[in-house]
Amino acid sequence: MPYLLSKNSNPTPSCEPREGVCVSNVSIARGGRIVIENLSLSLVEKRIALVGLNGSGKSTLVRALNGLISPIKGKVCIHGVDAVKSPKAAARMVGFVFQNPDHQIIFPTVAEDIAFGLRQAGISKSTTRAQAKALLREYDCEEWADRPISELSEGQKHLVCILSVLIMEPEVLVLDEPFSSLDIAVRTNLLSRLKHLRQQIILINHDLDVFDSFDRMIWLKDGRVEADGLPESITPLYRKHAMEVAGRLTPESL
Amino acid sequence: MISTYISGDSWLHRLPAGWKLIGLCIFTMVLFPVESPAIAASGFLAALALFTVVGREGYRRLLALRSVLYLLVFLLIFHVLAGTLTSGIVAVFRLMTMVVLATLVTFTTRMEDMLDALNPVLTPLNFIGISSRRIALAIALVIRFTPFLIALADELGSAFKARTGKRGGVRLTAPFAVLALRTADHVSDALAARGGADGFDNIDEVGEGNTPNDQ
Numbered sequence: 001m002p003y004l005l006s007k008n009s010n011p012t013p014s015c016e017p018r019e020g021v022c023v024s025n026v027s028i029a030r031g032g033r034i035v036i037e038n039l040s041l042s043l044v045e046k047r048i049a050l051v052g053l054n055g056s057g058k059s060t061l062v063r064a065l066n067g068l069i070s071p072i073k074g075k076v077c078i079h080g081v082d083a084v085k086s087p088k089a090a091a092r093m094v095g096f097v098f099q100n101p102d103h104q105i106i107f108p109t110v111a112e113d114i115a116f117g118l119r120q121a122g123i124s125k126s127t128t129r130a131q132a133k134a135l136l137r138e139y140d141c142e143e144w145a146d147r148p149i150s151e152l153s154e155g156q157k158h159l160v161c162i163l164s165v166l167i168m169e170p171e172v173l174v175l176d177e178p179f180s181s182l183d184i185a186v187r188t189n190l191l192s193r194l195k196h197l198r199q200q201i202i203l204i205n206h207d208l209d210v211f212d213s214f215d216r217m218i219w220l221k222d223g224r225v226e227a228d229g230l231p232e233s234i235t236p237l238y239r240k241h242a243m244e245v246a247g248r249l250t251p252e253s254l
Numbered sequence: 255m256i257s258t259y260i261s262g263d264s265w266l267h268r269l270p271a272g273w274k275l276i277g278l279c280i281f282t283m284v285l286f287p288v289e290s291p292a293i294a295a296s297g298f299l300a301a302l303a304l305f306t307v308v309g310r311e312g313y314r315r316l317l318a319l320r321s322v323l324y325l326l327v328f329l330l331i332f333h334v335l336a337g338t339l340t341s342g343i344v345a346v347f348r349l350m351t352m353v354v355l356a357t358l359v360t361f362t363t364r365m366e367d368m369l370d371a372l373n374p375v376l377t378p379l380n381f382i383g384i385s386s387r388r389i390a391l392a393i394a395l396v397i398r399f400t401p402f403l404i405a406l407a408d409e410l411g412s413a414f415k416a417r418t419g420k421r422g423g424v425r426l427t428a429p430f431a432v433l434a435l436r437t438a439d440h441v442s443d444a445l446a447a448r449g450g451a452d453g454f455d456n457i458d459e460v461g462e463g464n465t466p467n468d469q
Binding site: 067096103105107116117120121122129147148 | 258259261364365366367370394395397398401402437440441443444445446447448449450453454
C-alpha cells in the first residue's frame with residue numbers, strides 16, 4: 001500500500017504485550033447478566049476460530065476487542081493498545097465485519113463506504129477516494145465504485161464490508177458469522193480471499209467446515225473456555241457436545 | 255429496489271455539489287414570483303428536459319415519485335374552492351419543477367460530495383453546540399437507509415399478507431417502528447466500529463479523570 005496511516009499520532013494508553021490480542025481476567029455483563037466471567041486468553045495465532053452454541057458469549061467477547069462493549073472487569077490489549085481505556089484506538093486496530101451487510105454499510109454507494117473509515121481518520125476526500133478505487137481495482141471490481149449498495153448482490157455486499165474494513169489496515173480482523181446468508185460457492189470464494197490476508201483473523205461461525213486450515217479453535221461455553229486447541233482436535237468434541245445438547249433441547253431452551 | 259444515485263459521467267455529475275445546490279436555490283427564487291401558468295409550465299418542461307442527462311433510467315425512477323401527485327391534486331382542489339385556479343396551477347407547476355430538479359440533484363450527486371457541500375452551510379450549528387459533522391452524517395444515513403426501510407416495510411407487508419390475505423396498512427406501523435429502531439441499533443454499532451460519529455480524529459480517553467499518556 002502506498003500510504004501510511006498514523007495510527008499512533010495521539011498518545012493512547014499502552015499495555016503489554018505489543019503483539020497479538022490479550023484478554024486478562026475479563027468479565028462482561030450484558031443486560032444486567034454476567035455473560036463472560038473471568039476470562040483470560042492470549043491470541044497470537046494468525047487464524048483463530050471461535051465456536052460455541054448460541055448464548056455462549058462469542059459475540060460479546062469479540063465486541064470487547066474493539067471497544068463496542070466495555071468489560072466490567074479485566075483488561076483487553078490489542079497489539080499494545082488498551083481497548084478498555086481507548087476504545088477508538090482499539091477500533092482502529094480491529095476491523096469488524098458484521099453478520100448483516102445492511103447493518104454495516106453506511107454510505108449509499110460503494111467507494112464512499114469503503115473510503116469512510118479513512119475519512120474518519122481525517123484524510124482528505126480525494127486521497128481516500130483514490131485509495132478506495134485502488135483497493136477495488138486490486139479486487140477486480142473497480143467498476144463498482146459508483147454503484148449503489150442497493151444494487152449489489154448479497155455476496156458483493158459482503159465483499160464491500162470486508163474491503164471497507166481492510167482499507168483501514170487493521171491488525172486484526174474480527175468476523176461475526178459473516179457468511180450465514182451466502183450460498184456455498186460465494187462463501188468458499190470469500191473465505192479463500194480471507195485466508196490470503198496478512199491480518200490476524202478471529203472468525204465466529206456455526207458451519208465448522210470453514211475452519212479447516214485454521215491454527216487454533218476456542219470453544220466457549222457459558223462465557224468460559226470449554227476447550228482450546230487445534231481445530232482437528234476441538235471440532236469432534238464440540239460437535240459431539242452440540243449433538244448431545246440437540247437431543248436434550250426442549251422448546252423452552254431452543 | 256430504488257436507490258438515490260444514478261452512476262454516470264454527465265456534466266451534471268461532474269458539476270460540484272455546491273454549484274448544484276446554489277443553482278437549485280437560484281432557480282427556486284426565479285420561479286417564485288412567476289404568475290403566468292405558461293411560464294411556470296415551461297419551467298417544468300425545462301426541468302423535465304434537463305432530466306435527459308440521467309437517461310431513461312432517470313425518468314423511470316422519477317415515476318416512483320407519483321405519490322406526490324395526490325398532494326398536488328389536493329392543493330389544486332383547495333385553490334379551486336378558494337377561487338384562485340390560476341395561481342393554483344402556477345403553484346402546482348412550481349412544486350413539480352422543484353421536486354424534479356431536487357431529484358435530479360440527488361440522482362447525480364454522491365452522498366460524500368453532498369456532505370462536503372453542506373458542511374460549510376451547517377457549520378454555524380457548531381456555535382450553538384451541535385456538531386455539524388453529526389448532522390451531515392445523519393443526512394447521509396437517512397438517504398442511505400430510505401431504500402432499505404422501504405424494502406423492510408414491503409417484507410413486513412408480504413409477511414402479513416401471507417398469513418391474512420389482507421393488506422397490513424396502518425396496523426403494521428408499530429412492528430415497522432420496532433424493526434426500524436433495531437436496524438438503527440445495528441447501524442450505530444457499525445458506526446462505532448469505524449470511529450463513531452466524531453471519527454478517529456480525537457482518539458478518546460475513557461477513565462475517571464486520568465488521562466494516561468504513556469505512549
